[in-house]
Amino acid sequence: MTSFPIPARSDSARQSLTDPDADALFPASDAGSDLEERPRRRPRVTADQLLEGLNEPQREAVVHEGAPLLVVAGAGSGKTRVLTRRIAWLISERKAHPGSILAITFTNKAAAEMRARVEDLVGGRAKIMWVSTFHSACVRILRKEVERFGYKSGFSIYDAADQKRLMALVCKDLELDPKRYPPNAVLHWVSNHKNDLVDHESAAARADNDLERTYAEAYSLYQQRLKSANAMDFDDLIMTTVHLLQAFPDVRETYRRRFRHVLVDEYQDTNHAQYALVRELCAEDPSAYDAGSDPDAVGPAELMVVGDADQSIYAFRGANIRNILDFEEDFPQSRTILLEQNYRSTQNILSAANAVISRNQGRKPKNLWSDQGRGEPIVGYVADDEHDEARFVAKEIDTLTDAKAARPGDVAVFYRTNAQSRVFEEVFIRTGMPYKVVGGVRFYERKEVRDAIAYLRMLANTDDEISLRRVVNEPKRGIGDRAIACVEAMARRDGTTFFEALQHAEDAPGIATRSVTCIAGFVAMVEELQSMVDAGERADVVLEATLARSGYLAALEESEDPQDETRLDNLAELVAVAREFADEPVPPPSDDPADLTPARPGVPEFLERVSLVADSDQIPDQDDESLGVVTLMTLHTAKGLEFPVVFLTGLEDGVFPHQRSLGDRTELEEERRLAYVGLTRAEQRLYVSRALVRSAWGAPAHNPASRFLDELPDEVMDWRRTAAEQSSWNRSVMPQLPTRRFGSASAKADAEARGQKREVPSLSPGDRVTHDSFGMGTVVAVEGAADKAVASIDFGSDGVKRLLLRYAPVEKL
Ligand SMILES: Nc1ncnc2c1ncn2[C@@H]1O[C@H](COP(=O)(O)OP(=O)(O)OP(=O)(O)O)[C@@H](O)[C@H]1O
Numbered sequence: 001m002t003s004f005p006i007p008a009r010s011d012s013a014r015q016s017l018t019d020p021d022a023d024a025l026f027p028a029s030d031a032g033s034d035l036e037e038r039p040r041r042r043p044r045v046t047a048d049q050l051l052e053g054l055n056e057p058q059r060e061a062v063v064h065e066g067a068p069l070l071v072v073a074g075a076g077s078g079k080t081r082v083l084t085r086r087i088a089w090l091i092s093e094r095k096a097h098p099g100s101i102l103a104i105t106f107t108n109k110a111a112a113e114m115r116a117r118v119e120d121l122v123g124g125r126a127k128i129m130w131v132s133t134f135h136s137a138c139v140r141i142l143r144k145e146v147e148r149f150g151y152k153s154g155f156s157i158y159d160a161a162d163q164k165r166l167m168a169l170v171c172k173d174l175e176l177d178p179k180r181y182p183p184n185a186v187l188h189w190v191s192n193h194k195n196d197l198v199d200h201e202s203a204a205a206r207a208d209n210d211l212e213r214t215y216a217e218a219y220s221l222y223q224q225r226l227k228s229a230n231a232m233d234f235d236d237l238i239m240t241t242v243h244l245l246q247a248f249p250d251v252r253e254t255y256r257r258r259f260r261h262v263l264v265d266e267y268q269d270t271n272h273a274q275y276a277l278v279r280e281l282c283a284e285d286p287s288a289y290d291a292g293s294d295p296d297a298v299g300p301a302e303l304m305v306v307g308d309a310d311q312s313i314y315a316f317r318g319a320n321i322r323n324i325l326d327f328e329e330d331f332p333q334s335r336t337i338l339l340e341q342n343y344r345s346t347q348n349i350l351s352a353a354n355a356v357i358s359r360n361q362g363r364k365p366k367n368l369w370s371d372q373g374r375g376e377p378i379v380g381y382v383a384d385d386e387h388d389e390a391r392f393v394a395k396e397i398d399t400l401t402d403a404k405a406a407r408p409g410d411v412a413v414f415y416r417t418n419a420q421s422r423v424f425e426e427v428f429i430r431t432g433m434p435y436k437v438v439g440g441v442r443f444y445e446r447k448e449v450r451d452a453i454a455y456l457r458m459l460a461n462t463d464d465e466i467s468l469r470r471v472v473n474e475p476k477r478g479i480g481d482r483a484i485a486c487v488e489a490m491a492r493r494d495g496t497t498f499f500e501a502l503q504h505a506e507d508a509p510g511i512a513t514r515s516v517t518c519i520a521g522f523v524a525m526v527e528e529l530q531s532m533v534d535a536g537e538r539a540d541v542v543l544e545a546t547l548a549r550s551g552y553l554a555a556l557e558e559s560e561d562p563q564d565e566t567r568l569d570n571l572a573e574l575v576a577v578a579r580e581f582a583d584e585p586v587p588p589p590s591d592d593p594a595d596l597t598p599a600r601p602g603v604p605e606f607l608e609r610v611s612l613v614a615d616s617d618q619i620p621d622q623d624d625e626s627l628g629v630v631t632l633m634t635l636h637t638a639k640g641l642e643f644p645v646v647f648l649t650g651l652e653d654g655v656f657p658h659q660r661s662l663g664d665r666t667e668l669e670e671e672r673r674l675a676y677v678g679l680t681r682a683e684q685r686l687y688v689s690r691a692l693v694r695s696a697w698g699a700p701a702h703n704p705a706s707r708f709l710d711e712l713p714d715e716v717m718d719w720r721r722t723a724a725e726q727s728s729w730n731r732s733v734m735p736q737l738p739t740r741r742f743g744s745a746s747a748k749a750d751a752e753a754r755g756q757k758r759e760v761p762s763l764s765p766g767d768r769v770t771h772d773s774f775g776m777g778t779v780v781a782v783e784g785a786a787d788k789a790v791a792s793i794d795f796g797s798d799g800v801k802r803l804l805l806r807y808a809p810v811e812k813l
C-alpha cells in the first residue's frame with residue numbers, strides 16, 4: 001500500500017478576525033515556549049480585559065442583554081470583532097454554557113478563526129459551542145433529527161456537480177428538450193424555490209404556465225431521486241431544517257432550549273430560508289422579553305446579528321438585502337447599534353470606497369471615518385493589455401518586498417471572475433513570486449478527488465446512487481454499461497436500490513456471466529470496506545484501504561500519463577487531509593443531552609467536513625514567521641478579509657462591472673457593492689488597474705474604463721500611467737471607443753489615446769513584416785478579414801503578439 005506523507009501545517013491566518021489585543025491579554029509565559037512553566041488553565045479574563053481595545057458603541061454591543069440586537073456598520077468597523085468578543089463575554093461574564101451558543105459565520109474558515117479567538121480568551125471550554133456556517137449547523141441538526149422525515153441519518157450531501165448530474169438524469173427521464181429546458185436553468189429555478197422555502201408540492205400548485213409546470217415536474221422528480229439516494233443538496237439542508245423545526249414542536253423546543261444565544265455575522269447575505277431558520281430558533285414572540293415571565297418557560301434566545309447592507313453581494317444566490325433593512329420591523333423590540341469608526345483602512349482608501357458606494361440609490365448614508373491619517377495615495381495604472389497589467393502587479397509587489405514595505409503574504413490580488421487568474425499565475429511563475437489561487441478548479445472538484453470521495457460516500461450510504469454509479473467501474477473492472485443497465489432494470493422492477501440489485505446481479509435478466517463475476521468482486525470489496533466504516537475506523541485508514549483495495553492507486557501508478565502522477569499527489573493530499581481530521585482532538589463529552597458533537601472522527605464526519613468546504617476555506621494561512629504567499633481570488637471570496645496591500649484589477653466596463661450587469665440597475669448596484677467590498681479590504685495600500693486591450697474568447701476586446709474607476713476622487717489618486725501615456729503600439733491599436741458617459745478624466749484620456757484609422761495590410765502566414773516598436777517579425781497566423789483581421793506575429797525575443805491590423809503600425813516587407 002502506498003503510504004502518504006503529511007504536509008506541514010501552517011499557522012494563524014491573516015484574516016480580519018485576527019485580534020492582536022487578544023494576544024496582549026496573555027503574556028508570553030502562556031504562549032508556550034517553556035512547557036514546564038506553562039499553566040494548565042488559562043487565567044480567567046477579567047471583564048475589563050474583555051472590553052479592552054473596544055470603543056464605546058462596540059462595548060455596548062458586547063454587554064447588551066435581552067432584546068434582539070442589530071449592529072449595522074460599514075466595512076472594517078469591528079463588527080466581527082464585536083461578535084467574537086461578545087461570545088467570550090457571554091461565557092466569561094454572563095456564565096452562559098458554551099453549548100448554549102450558536103454563532104453563524106459565512107465560511108468554515110471564519111468559523112474556525114472565531115472559535116480559536118474565543119478559546120484564546122476563555123479557554124478550552126469554548127470548544128463545545130457551535131460556531132459554524134448555516135449549512136454545517138443544519139447538517140448537525142439533521143443528522144440527529146431527519147429520520148422523522150424519512151431520511152437516514154447518514155445522508156449524502158450533493159454538491160453543485162452532483163446536482164447537475166442528477167438534474168441531467170431527471171431531465172432525460174422526463175424527455176425534456178435540453179435547449180428549451182437546460183438542466184442548469186431548471187436547477188437554478190429549483191434552488192430559488194428552496195431558498196424561498198417553497199417545496200416541490202407548493203411549487204407545482206403555484207405553477208400557472210407550461211414552463212413552470214414542467215419545471216415543477218422536474219423539481220418533484222429531482223426530490224424523489226434525491227430522497228431515494230438518501231441525499232440532500234445544499235439548499236435542502238437549510239429548507240429541510242426549517243421545515244423540521246416547523247413541523248415538530250418538540251424538536252423546535254429542544255433547540256430553543258439549547259441555543260440561548262444566537263449570533264449571525266454577515267447578516268446582509270442571508271436568504272429567506274436562513275432568515276426563517278433564525279426566527280424559528282429564536283422564537284418569535286417578543287412579549288416573552290417581559291421580566292416577570294414564567295421562569296420555566298423558554299423565553300426567546302438572545303439574538304445578535306451584524307452586517308452591512310452595502311456589502312450584500314449574493315443576491316444571485318437568493319440573499320435578500322431586506323433581511324437587514326427590515327430587522328427593526330421583524331423584531332419590533334430590537335435595538336440597533338451603529339459603528340462609525342473604521343480601524344482597517346487609511347482615510348484615502350475609505351474616501352475611495354465611499355465615493356463609489358455613495359452612488360447607489362436608496363441606501364442609508366454612513367459616516368465612516370478613520371483616524372489613521374490619509375495614508376498612501378491610491379495607485380492607478382492603465383495597462384496595455386492583461387499581460388502588462390499582471391507584470392505591473394508583479395513588479396510592484398517586488399518593489400514593496402525589496403523595500404521591506406510588505407511581504408508577499410500581505411498582498412492580495414482581486415479580480416471579478418476566476419478566469420482572470422491565469423495571466424497572473426503565468427507572470428508569477430515566471431518571476432518566482434510565491435502565490436496561491438483561491439477558487440477556480442478547486443481541489444475537491446478534481447476528478448480523482450471526487451472519485452475518492454464518491455467511494456467514501458458510497459461506503460457510508462449505499463443508497464447514494466450517484467456516487468455508486470460513479471465508482472462502480474472506476475477503475476475499469478469489467479462492469480460495462482450493458483451490465484449496469486440490466487441491474488438497473490431489475491432494481492426498478494423489484495423496487496430495490498441499485499446496490500441491493502448489485503448484490504444479486506446473477507438474477508438480472510440478460511446479464512453476461514462475466515459481468516456477474518466482476519460485480520460479485522466489487523460487492524465483496526464494498527462490503528469489506530463498509531465493515532470498517534461501520535466499526536468507526538478513522539477516515540484516513542478507510543480512505544487508504546479503499547484506494548488500495550479498489551485498484552484505484554494501482555491503475556494510476558501503472559499509467560504512463562504524466563497527469564496521473566499529479567493525481568497521485570492529489571490523493572496523497574486528500575489522505576493527509578483525512579489524517580489531520582482524524583487527529584483533531586475530540587471535544588470532551590458534555591453533559592448536555594442535546595449536544596451533537598460527533599464522538600469520533602470517522603468517515604461520515606469526514607465526509608461532512610469535505611462536503612461543506614467552500615472556496616474561501618482555501619485562503620492560505622500566513623505564518624507570521626515566513627514571508628507567506630500572495631493570495632489571488634475573486635472579489636466574492638474576499639468578503640470579511642483584510643490585507644495590508646490590495647490590487648483591484650480588471651477595472652473595465654464589461655469586466656467589472658460585469659457585462660451582464662451593464663443594462664440593469666439592480667445588478668449594477670450589486671456590482672457596485674462588490675467594488676465597495678473589494679476596496680475596503682485594503683489596510684494601507686490600494687492599487688487599481690485596467691487593461692486597454694484584453695483577450696476575450698481569443699479575440700482582443702477594447703473595454704472602456706470601469707465607471708467605478710471614474711468615480712474615484714482625483715485627490716486620492718496617483719496615476720502611475722494613464723491611457724494617454726501608452727506605448728506607441730497601443731496608441732495605434734486602440735480602436736474608436738464608444739462615446740463615454742460624461743466626459744470624465746479617463747474618458748478624455750481614452751479619447752486622446754485613440755489612433756488614426758489606416759489601411760489594413762493584407763497578410764498571410766509566413767510573411768515578413770516590420771513593426772514600429774517590435775521591429776522585424778514573421779506572421780504566424782491571421783484570423784478574420786478586412787477591418788477585423790487579427791494577425792499573430794512572432795517578434796523573436798519580444799514573443800508572439802496578436803495585433804488588430806487595422807490599427808497596428810505594421811508594414812509588409
Ligand atoms: N476598537 C478597535 N480598536 C482597534 N482595532 C479594532 C477595533 N475594532 C476593530 N478593530 C480591527 O479593525 C479591523 C476590522 O475589524 P472587523 O474585521 O471586525 O470589521 P468588520 O466590521 O467585521 O469588517 P467587514 O465589514 O469587512 O466584515 C480588524 O483588524 C480588527 O481587529
Ligand SMILES: [Mg+2]
Nearest residue numbers: 016079080640
Ligand atoms: Mg466582518
